[in-house]
Amino acid sequence: MNDETRSPSPRQRFFTRERRSVPAARAFAREALDAWAVRGRTDDVVLCVSELATNALVHGVPPGRGFLLRLLLLGDVVRVEVHDSGGGVPAVPSGPGGEPREGGRGLLLVSELADKWGVGERSPGKIVWCELGAARGGG
Template structure:
Protein backbone atom coordinates (compact mmCIF):
# COMPACT_ATOMS: atom_id res chain seq x y z
CA UNK A 1 0.00 0.00 0.00
CA UNK A 2 1.34 3.42 -0.94
CA UNK A 3 0.27 6.86 0.17
CA UNK A 4 -0.81 9.92 -1.78
CA UNK A 5 2.71 11.27 -2.00
CA UNK A 6 4.16 8.33 -3.87
CA UNK A 7 5.46 9.35 -7.27
CA UNK A 8 3.52 8.07 -10.21
CA UNK A 9 5.39 5.07 -11.60
CA UNK A 10 7.15 5.44 -14.91
CA UNK A 11 5.20 4.06 -17.84
CA UNK A 12 7.97 1.58 -18.64
CA UNK A 13 5.83 -0.83 -20.61
CA UNK A 14 2.97 -0.07 -22.94
CA UNK A 15 -0.45 -1.27 -21.81
CA UNK A 16 -1.45 -4.71 -23.00
CA UNK A 17 -5.06 -3.51 -23.03
CA UNK A 18 -6.73 -0.18 -22.39
CA UNK A 19 -10.22 1.17 -21.87
CA UNK A 20 -10.82 4.92 -21.65
CA UNK A 21 -14.03 6.93 -21.58
CA UNK A 22 -15.46 10.25 -20.43
CA UNK A 23 -18.51 10.42 -18.19
CA UNK A 24 -20.88 13.16 -17.14
CA UNK A 25 -19.96 14.62 -13.78
CA UNK A 26 -23.13 13.29 -12.12
CA UNK A 27 -23.97 10.42 -9.78
CA UNK A 28 -25.33 8.58 -12.81
CA UNK A 29 -22.00 9.05 -14.62
CA UNK A 30 -20.16 7.64 -11.58
CA UNK A 31 -22.42 4.56 -11.50
CA UNK A 32 -21.94 4.02 -15.23
CA UNK A 33 -18.15 4.29 -14.87
CA UNK A 34 -18.15 1.55 -12.22
CA UNK A 35 -20.40 -0.68 -14.29
CA UNK A 36 -18.40 -0.28 -17.54
CA UNK A 37 -15.07 -0.93 -15.79
CA UNK A 38 -16.55 -4.12 -14.34
CA UNK A 39 -17.85 -5.15 -17.77
CA UNK A 40 -14.50 -4.45 -19.41
CA UNK A 41 -12.65 -6.47 -16.77
CA UNK A 42 -15.05 -9.36 -17.38
CA UNK A 43 -14.33 -9.09 -21.13
CA UNK A 44 -10.61 -9.26 -20.35
CA UNK A 45 -11.05 -12.48 -18.36
CA UNK A 46 -11.47 -11.12 -14.85
CA UNK A 47 -14.97 -12.47 -14.15
CA UNK A 48 -17.62 -10.49 -12.32
CA UNK A 49 -17.10 -12.64 -9.23
CA UNK A 50 -13.29 -12.44 -9.26
CA UNK A 51 -11.46 -10.57 -6.51
CA UNK A 52 -9.74 -8.21 -9.00
CA UNK A 53 -13.05 -7.27 -10.65
CA UNK A 54 -14.66 -6.63 -7.27
CA UNK A 55 -11.70 -4.59 -6.04
CA UNK A 56 -11.25 -2.45 -9.15
CA UNK A 57 -15.00 -1.85 -9.50
CA UNK A 58 -15.12 -0.64 -5.88
CA UNK A 59 -12.05 1.58 -6.34
CA UNK A 60 -13.58 3.00 -9.53
CA UNK A 61 -16.82 3.73 -7.69
CA UNK A 62 -15.00 5.63 -4.93
CA UNK A 63 -12.75 7.60 -7.30
CA UNK A 64 -15.65 8.45 -9.63
CA UNK A 65 -17.83 9.52 -6.70
CA UNK A 66 -14.99 11.77 -5.48
CA UNK A 67 -14.58 13.25 -8.97
CA UNK A 68 -18.30 14.05 -9.06
CA UNK A 69 -18.48 15.39 -5.50
CA UNK A 70 -15.15 17.19 -5.14
CA UNK A 71 -13.84 17.65 -8.70
CA UNK A 72 -16.99 18.75 -10.48
CA UNK A 73 -16.78 21.79 -12.73
CA UNK A 74 -20.09 22.70 -14.40
CA UNK A 75 -20.16 21.56 -18.01
CA UNK A 76 -17.05 19.38 -17.68
CA UNK A 77 -16.87 15.59 -17.66
CA UNK A 78 -14.54 13.30 -15.75
CA UNK A 79 -12.45 10.64 -17.46
CA UNK A 80 -11.71 7.04 -16.57
CA UNK A 81 -8.82 5.00 -17.92
CA UNK A 82 -8.29 1.34 -17.15
CA UNK A 83 -5.05 -0.30 -18.29
CA UNK A 84 -3.72 -3.81 -18.06
CA UNK A 85 0.00 -4.43 -18.05
CA UNK A 86 1.73 -7.78 -17.61
CA UNK A 87 1.86 -7.43 -13.83
CA UNK A 88 -0.70 -4.78 -12.86
CA UNK A 89 -4.17 -3.37 -13.49
CA UNK A 90 -4.41 0.40 -13.13
CA UNK A 91 -7.44 2.63 -12.84
CA UNK A 92 -7.18 6.41 -13.31
CA UNK A 93 -9.94 8.94 -12.74
CA UNK A 94 -9.30 12.50 -13.94
CA UNK A 95 -11.35 15.59 -13.25
CA UNK A 96 -10.89 19.21 -14.27
CA UNK A 97 -10.76 20.86 -10.86
CA UNK A 98 -7.16 21.73 -10.12
CA UNK A 99 -7.56 23.55 -6.80
CA UNK A 100 -9.32 20.68 -4.97
CA UNK A 101 -6.86 17.87 -4.40
CA UNK A 102 -7.08 14.92 -2.02
CA UNK A 103 -5.76 15.61 1.47
CA UNK A 104 -2.04 15.29 2.02
CA UNK A 105 -2.56 12.85 4.90
CA UNK A 106 -5.32 10.37 5.44
CA UNK A 107 -7.33 10.74 8.60
CA UNK A 108 -9.88 8.50 10.22
CA UNK A 109 -13.26 10.24 10.46
CA UNK A 110 -15.27 10.14 13.66
CA UNK A 111 -17.51 7.14 14.16
CA UNK A 112 -20.64 9.19 13.45
CA UNK A 113 -19.29 10.90 10.32
CA UNK A 114 -21.38 10.24 7.22
CA UNK A 115 -18.48 10.50 4.76
CA UNK A 116 -14.71 10.65 4.57
CA UNK A 117 -13.81 6.97 4.30
CA UNK A 118 -13.37 6.61 0.53
CA UNK A 119 -9.63 7.25 0.37
CA UNK A 120 -9.08 4.99 3.37
CA UNK A 121 -10.87 2.25 1.46
CA UNK A 122 -8.74 2.84 -1.64
CA UNK A 123 -5.56 2.78 0.48
CA UNK A 124 -6.65 -0.55 1.98
CA UNK A 125 -7.57 -2.17 -1.36
CA UNK A 126 -4.90 -0.92 -3.78
CA UNK A 127 -1.28 -2.01 -3.86
CA UNK A 128 -0.25 1.53 -4.88
CA UNK A 129 -2.14 4.75 -5.40
CA UNK A 130 -1.58 8.46 -5.67
CA UNK A 131 -2.31 11.64 -7.56
CA UNK A 132 -0.76 13.35 -10.54
CA UNK A 133 -1.43 16.55 -12.47
CA UNK A 134 -3.57 15.94 -15.50
CA UNK A 135 -1.33 15.99 -18.59
CA UNK A 136 -2.08 18.72 -21.14
CA UNK A 137 -5.29 19.77 -19.37
CA UNK A 138 -6.40 21.45 -16.17
CA UNK A 139 -7.19 19.17 -13.28
CA UNK A 140 -5.81 16.12 -11.58
CA UNK A 141 -5.73 12.36 -11.89
CA UNK A 142 -6.13 9.99 -8.96
CA UNK A 143 -4.83 6.52 -9.77
CA UNK A 144 -4.73 3.13 -8.10
CA UNK A 145 -2.96 -0.08 -9.03
CA UNK A 146 -3.64 -3.70 -8.15
CA UNK A 147 -1.18 -6.47 -8.91
CA UNK A 148 -2.51 -9.30 -11.02
Protein backbone atom coordinates in the same frame (compact mmCIF):
# COMPACT_ATOMS: atom_id res chain seq x y z
CA MET B 1 6.78 -9.14 -27.30
CA ASN B 2 4.34 -11.92 -28.19
CA ASP B 3 0.54 -11.78 -27.99
CA GLU B 4 0.43 -13.53 -24.60
CA THR B 5 2.67 -10.97 -22.87
CA ARG B 6 1.35 -7.86 -24.58
CA SER B 7 -0.93 -5.73 -22.46
CA PRO B 8 -4.33 -5.09 -24.00
CA SER B 9 -5.23 -1.61 -25.09
CA PRO B 10 -6.34 0.79 -22.37
CA ARG B 11 -10.07 1.28 -22.00
CA GLN B 12 -11.40 4.75 -21.38
CA ARG B 13 -14.69 6.57 -21.30
CA PHE B 14 -15.78 10.11 -20.52
CA PHE B 15 -18.60 10.58 -18.00
CA THR B 16 -20.62 13.73 -17.46
CA ARG B 17 -21.26 15.37 -14.11
CA GLU B 18 -24.40 13.52 -13.09
CA ARG B 19 -25.34 10.97 -10.47
CA ARG B 20 -25.83 8.09 -12.93
CA SER B 21 -22.20 8.36 -14.03
CA VAL B 22 -20.95 6.42 -10.98
CA PRO B 23 -22.96 3.23 -11.69
CA ALA B 24 -22.11 3.63 -15.38
CA ALA B 25 -18.40 3.82 -14.49
CA ARG B 26 -18.72 0.64 -12.38
CA ALA B 27 -20.41 -1.18 -15.27
CA PHE B 28 -17.75 0.04 -17.70
CA ALA B 29 -15.00 -1.24 -15.37
CA ARG B 30 -16.67 -4.67 -15.06
CA GLU B 31 -16.93 -4.89 -18.86
CA ALA B 32 -13.24 -4.08 -19.27
CA LEU B 33 -12.18 -6.58 -16.59
CA ASP B 34 -14.34 -9.28 -18.20
CA ALA B 35 -12.86 -8.54 -21.63
CA TRP B 36 -9.36 -8.82 -20.17
CA ALA B 37 -10.27 -12.06 -18.32
CA VAL B 38 -9.33 -10.50 -14.97
CA ARG B 39 -10.73 -12.78 -12.28
CA GLY B 40 -8.91 -11.76 -9.11
CA ARG B 41 -9.92 -8.71 -7.07
CA THR B 42 -12.63 -7.65 -9.51
CA ASP B 43 -14.86 -6.37 -6.72
CA ASP B 44 -11.95 -4.40 -5.22
CA VAL B 45 -11.19 -2.77 -8.59
CA VAL B 46 -14.85 -1.88 -9.13
CA LEU B 47 -15.14 -0.43 -5.62
CA CYS B 48 -12.05 1.72 -6.22
CA VAL B 49 -13.56 2.92 -9.52
CA SER B 50 -16.77 3.78 -7.68
CA GLU B 51 -15.01 5.74 -4.94
CA LEU B 52 -12.68 7.64 -7.29
CA ALA B 53 -15.56 8.47 -9.65
CA THR B 54 -17.68 9.69 -6.73
CA ASN B 55 -14.83 11.85 -5.46
CA ALA B 56 -14.36 13.33 -8.93
CA LEU B 57 -18.04 14.21 -9.17
CA VAL B 58 -18.27 15.65 -5.66
CA HIS B 59 -14.92 17.45 -5.48
CA GLY B 60 -13.22 17.60 -8.87
CA VAL B 61 -15.71 18.25 -11.65
CA PRO B 62 -16.97 21.80 -12.11
CA PRO B 63 -20.53 22.27 -13.45
CA GLY B 64 -20.78 21.56 -17.15
CA ARG B 65 -17.75 19.27 -17.15
CA GLY B 66 -17.08 15.59 -16.56
CA PHE B 67 -14.32 13.11 -15.83
CA LEU B 68 -12.37 10.56 -17.83
CA LEU B 69 -12.07 7.02 -16.47
CA ARG B 70 -9.07 5.18 -17.88
CA LEU B 71 -8.32 1.53 -17.14
CA LEU B 72 -5.06 -0.16 -18.03
CA LEU B 73 -3.91 -3.74 -17.64
CA LEU B 74 -0.16 -3.82 -17.05
CA GLY B 75 0.75 -7.50 -16.77
CA ASP B 76 -1.18 -8.65 -13.71
CA VAL B 77 -1.81 -5.12 -12.43
CA VAL B 78 -4.98 -3.15 -13.08
CA ARG B 79 -4.43 0.61 -13.06
CA VAL B 80 -7.45 2.85 -12.55
CA GLU B 81 -7.13 6.54 -13.45
CA VAL B 82 -9.75 9.22 -12.98
CA HIS B 83 -8.93 12.46 -14.79
CA ASP B 84 -10.81 15.59 -13.73
CA SER B 85 -10.40 19.33 -14.21
CA GLY B 86 -10.80 20.37 -10.57
CA GLY B 87 -8.13 21.78 -8.32
CA GLY B 88 -6.80 20.52 -5.03
CA VAL B 89 -4.88 17.44 -4.03
CA PRO B 90 -6.96 14.58 -2.60
CA ALA B 91 -5.73 13.06 0.64
CA VAL B 92 -7.06 10.64 3.21
CA PRO B 93 -8.35 13.07 5.85
CA SER B 94 -7.67 12.42 9.48
CA GLY B 95 -9.22 13.84 12.60
CA PRO B 96 -7.89 13.96 16.14
CA GLY B 97 -5.58 11.08 16.97
CA GLY B 98 -5.16 10.15 13.31
CA GLU B 99 -8.65 8.66 13.07
CA PRO B 100 -10.40 9.17 9.73
CA ARG B 101 -13.00 11.94 9.72
CA GLU B 102 -16.58 11.33 8.68
CA GLY B 103 -15.90 12.64 5.17
CA GLY B 104 -13.17 11.18 3.00
CA ARG B 105 -13.92 7.53 3.59
CA GLY B 106 -13.76 6.91 -0.16
CA LEU B 107 -10.05 7.58 -0.33
CA LEU B 108 -9.57 5.64 2.88
CA LEU B 109 -11.16 2.62 1.18
CA VAL B 110 -8.99 3.11 -1.90
CA SER B 111 -5.85 3.39 0.23
CA GLU B 112 -6.74 0.14 2.02
CA LEU B 113 -7.78 -1.86 -1.06
CA ALA B 114 -5.21 -0.72 -3.62
CA ASP B 115 -1.60 -1.83 -3.63
CA LYS B 116 -0.70 1.81 -4.28
CA TRP B 117 -2.44 5.04 -5.18
CA GLY B 118 -1.55 8.63 -5.86
CA VAL B 119 -2.30 11.89 -7.59
CA GLY B 120 -0.72 13.13 -10.81
CA GLU B 121 -0.73 16.49 -12.52
CA ARG B 122 -2.98 17.38 -15.42
CA SER B 123 -3.70 20.74 -16.98
CA PRO B 124 -6.25 21.68 -15.88
CA GLY B 125 -6.88 19.45 -12.90
CA LYS B 126 -5.44 16.17 -11.74
CA ILE B 127 -5.33 12.42 -12.21
CA VAL B 128 -6.16 10.28 -9.19
CA TRP B 129 -4.97 6.73 -9.74
CA CYS B 130 -4.64 3.38 -8.03
CA GLU B 131 -3.15 0.03 -8.89
CA LEU B 132 -4.26 -3.44 -7.81
CA GLY B 133 -2.64 -6.76 -8.57
CA ALA B 134 -5.21 -9.04 -10.18
CA ALA B 135 -5.02 -12.57 -11.54
CA ARG B 136 -6.01 -13.33 -15.10
CA GLY B 137 -7.42 -16.59 -16.26
CA GLY B 138 -10.30 -18.55 -17.63
CA GLY B 139 -12.19 -19.34 -14.48
